[in-house]
Amino acid sequence: MQTHEIRRRFIEHFTKNGHTEVPSASLLLDDPNLLFVNAGMVPFKPYFLGAQTPPFDTAVSIQKCVRTLDIDEVGITTRHNTFFQMAGNFSFGDYFKEGAITNAWSLLTDSVDDGGFGIDPDRLWVTVYLTDDEAADIWRDKVGIPAERIQRRGMADNYWSMGVPGPCGPCSEIFYDRGPEYGAPGGPEADEDRYIEIWNLVFMENERGEGSGKDSFEILGPLPKKNIDTGMGIERVAFLLQGVENVYETDLLRPVIETAEKLTGAVYGRTHEDDVRFRVIADHTRTGYMLIADGVTPGNEGRGYILRRLLRRIVRSARLLGAEGETMAEFMAVVRDSIGPSFPETVDMFDRIAKVAVAEETAFLKTLESGTALFERTAESTKSAGRKMLSGSEAFTLHDTHGFPLDLTLEMAAEAGLEVDEAGFRELMAEQKARAKADSKSKKHAHADLSVYRPFLDLGDTRFLGYDELTGEGEVVGLVRDGEAVNEVAEGDSVEIILDRTPFYAEAGGQLGDRGLITTDSGARVEVGDVQKIGKRLWVHRATVTSGGLELGQSAAAEVNPLWRKGANQAHSGTHMVHAALRQILGDDAVQAGSLNRPGYLRFDFSSTDAVPSDVLAQIEELTNSAIDADHEVNTIETSLKKAKNMGAMALFGENYGDEVRVVEIGGPFSIELCGGTHVSSSAQIGPVVFLGESSVGSGVRRVEAYVGMDAFRHQARERAVLSGLATALKAPADQVQDRVDSLSDRLKNAEKEINSLRSAQLAANAGQLVDKAERVGELLLVSETVPEGTSAGDLRQLAQDLKGRLGSEPGVVFLTAKDGDKVPFVLGVTKAAQDTGLKAGDLVKAIAEPLGGRGGGKPDMAQGAGTNPDGIGAATSRLRSALQG
Structure with a gap:
């Protein structure tokens, strides 16, 4: 049974049972807790939380999802996909456990002729939450599954949440037994490679709070209604019904593997290592295709970083399989053809999708080229030092700075007769991930606590009048101060005001919220500085009471600033x-x-x-x-x-x-x-x-x-006034100002060159006088001078070379500084005779750099640097004298 047919049967099964079909939402939703939609219920989250009233009691959808937490497991296991289609049916206070269980069972086990999937009931096992006797009884007594094929599991396995604050509840999972050739008997508890989870029925009745892991969070309390949220993995059902070995060999992904075979010369099914690479290419190409279709572009953080990592893993895997040129365009075209019937809108976007993917591939291939050159130098230095192993830090530098994948480093090291300290590399990677995780956590928006607004949401939606009117009368139905609902506010209070009707536009779609006034007959005057929406239903006016007071139930006049709205x-x-x-x-x-x-x-x-x-x-x-x-x-x-x-x-x-x-x-x-x-x-x-x-x-x-x-x-x-001023100053018509400015700029550059040339000549002419003023420090001659302001570092260096030459065979040191605003460029030169006594310019420069507020370095004959403390020139010269005397 083809994947598109599985999708069709799922939708038809539930629409025939009264469910409203809801199209898939974008992978990108405005949720501070999620990079991507990672579950079928995410678009329905406001309904489960009670923030919005659903327009239907029951619904069915096939939602596109992306999960990247297990990205390194892709291709290794038989069941991990980064992109997947989650088929689900939903009940918002309508049916509960029995309806969810019987609906799922009939679709799975009904014959193909009757619209079902025709799965043998004897191959199905189920799990329920430890204390969920109700679900276990329904499975045994209503459906007829033997008690020995019903297993109870703890919170980590059978209590569902999104991993972040939000709806949650106990769940019941349905597993398919692939047979003894795939693992040990004993049900899901014994072997989840043999027993594959295909459907999760969530009995959503609670709201979870903060916490980590799958079982370390607080249950805040019940949701407004008991709801049903189920998720059936389309890809998992497809690989079982199509009789293939894993999710990568279904009708949607196998064509990508076949294209990879053609482009690389490798053959799928020969070695585990190559099979993993083929699967990575198939999985990541589809995920990248869908992310780009939904507007993601490669970048260095957030969603863009995930996409970049996926695309680069494709390039890396293709290279390891033997690809020599670009492959991305062909891979993307295969995904377009296979997934187009389910997501036809992406076909029209293909040119853009391919352009983004190919651009990333081209950039990464250049990275691989530069990384290869660095690897070869690193390998050569490792061998020259008599070592047999690249250090973890060297491998990490290749990966972190140059984007060079570890498995390429391992492969090339083996070809060069070297090993790699993988443990050291992974330790550094773990430290980096820990830092990134801590940074992400510190920046991540907290889940908004909407509980204070729930009573106002229950009163009904705010009626927006602002398309037609800038003024309107409304009743004060809610007041929130410092995060708490109050009955009244007074002058000076910062407050959030909720009216039953308002002409104020609430921020959305890039347009900022309106500004204006709210007043009452009792003399209250409130200045509105922002308007936001809660749950897309409730207008919250963020305001300051400038006079009088405001109480719940009062009538109020709302007036949008007309100039603000016009603009x-x-x-x-x-x-x-x-x-x-x-x-x-x-x-x-x-x-x-x-x-x-x-x-x-x-x-x-x-x-x-x-x-x-x-x-x-x-x-x-x-x-x-x-x-x-x-x-x-x-x-x-x-x-x-x-x-x-x-x-x-x-x-x-x-x-x-x-x-x-x-x-x-x-x-x-x-x-x-x-x-x-x-x-x-x-x-x-x-x-x-x-x-x-x-x-x-x-x-x-x-x-x-x-x-x-x-x-x-x-x-x-303003631009015209500036142009007019320039035209007057330059005594030129406005249309000739650009030419006149260009001419003056050229003349200024030529004058600066001439000044620099004259300065260099003057410095050279004064070189003899500077040598005549040289002081003797022990057995050495010291020439020290602060040259005229504006002298460049290059001129300093040229003058120092000249002075060294004039010192001839004398052991001597030249120390020159210049003032350039707050900066102090400096040069220190040491003659050949002075070097023979053991002096090195690179060592001496370290002694003088600190008083100048800078640093420097160089070779034994010449060193230079720059500082930020012109007042330290005298102290630097004194330090140099002391060093020479020593």
């Missing part, structure tokens, strides 16, 4: 125009990677591996302003998500859209996006958009910044 509308609509212009000029690969807009300013991040040339940026700016000048009507349409996508509306990565969405259309096909923000009514109201520049904000991500409206006008006015 915000201009910036947000301007962002849409910039996005559309970027895509027209750069192509559809310029995918949005983030944005921010506030009154008068916008910034827009987009995916690109290359900087945008200035002339191209000028084209984008002109196209943006031409579209604005065309005075296009701005239309907003509320429709279904499916119809919006059919209209060509673009959705943002990481956003979890509901069934009903809001489409903002500007100029027909010019710009059409899913957006919940506020906008101008026609494009001409945006005013001018003036680009400030384009820059990099990370690997594969570029940023455009711009002023909008009156801020753009003021910026241009």
